[in-house]
Amino acid sequence: MSVAERSAREQRLANASALVDRCRKCEIGSIRTNAVYGEGDACAAVLVVGEGPGETEDAQGRPFIGRAGQLLERMLAAIGLAREDVFIANTVKCRPTFDDGVRLRNRAPSPDEMANCRPYLDEQIEIIRPRAILCLGAPAAKSFLGPKFSISKQRGQWFDGPNGTPVIATFHPAYILRLTGGEVEATKRLVWADLKALRTRLDAPEVSPVAEEPVPEQPGLFGS
Numbered sequence: 001m002s003v004a005e006r007s008a009r010e011q012r013l014a015n016a017s018a019l020v021d022r023c024r025k026c027e028i029g030s031i032r033t034n035a036v037y038g039e040g041d042a043c044a045a046v047l048v049v050g051e052g053p054g055e056t057e058d059a060q061g062r063p064f065i066g067r068a069g070q071l072l073e074r075m076l077a078a079i080g081l082a083r084e085d086v087f088i089a090n091t092v093k094c095r096p097t098f099d100d101g102v103r104l105r106n107r108a109p110s111p112d113e114m115a116n117c118r119p120y121l122d123e124q125i126e127i128i129r130p131r132a133i134l135c136l137g138a139p140a141a142k143s144f145l146g147p148k149f150s151i152s153k154q155r156g157q158w159f160d161g162p163n164g165t166p167v168i169a170t171f172h173p174a175y176i177l178r179l180t181g182g183e184v185e186a187t188k189r190l191v192w193a194d195l196k197a198l199r200t201r202l203d204a205p206e207v208s209p210v211a212e213e214p215v216p217e218q219p220g221l222f223g224s
């Protein structure tokens, strides 16, 4: 990757982010505190895609921060990737909310909101040209693979995504954090298997490895 190419990609992402900052295509565009365009390496091998910003992300304008973000960072570290090595985005760039009469609560993005916002995600894919897309949770996976996608049955499998970009899905870190008892370790083992599949693809001869760190045999299942 030449310096000029990297610079061009960074500039395009900055321009697109500025556009998103002004976007009011959906009602949530006027309710949000900050748009959350996404962040990371403009030349990343992996594009991580979640559902949408939550309260903390909305407040700070950054994706996957707080406890779910910390768990994501541990998940990535388990396969030798730092947060800075990937690009992190969401299917929608504004926090979807509803008013429960007391405060704004998170909700899933509507199909219309996801459709309105999709060009921004498609542009991110076109600019970054990742070698793989890692979907976190069913909504992100369904946005690429259709409504019949089953996260419990089809996570960890590879699919053709936009422009033939390989897509793989695993459980969302926020979902893992909501689990209790034996479900926690059992789900982390599934996630570890999915992450190993991602690492294996990145290490394959036809793609350049991203990280120099060896993948540990026992990742400690990303801590607690």
Ligand code: SF4
Binding pocket: 020, 023, 024, 025, 026, 027, 028, 029, 030, 035, 092, 093, 094, 113, 116, 117
């Ligand atoms: S969710 Fe996306 S399309 Fe809708 S207002 Fe926000 S940036 Fe615009």
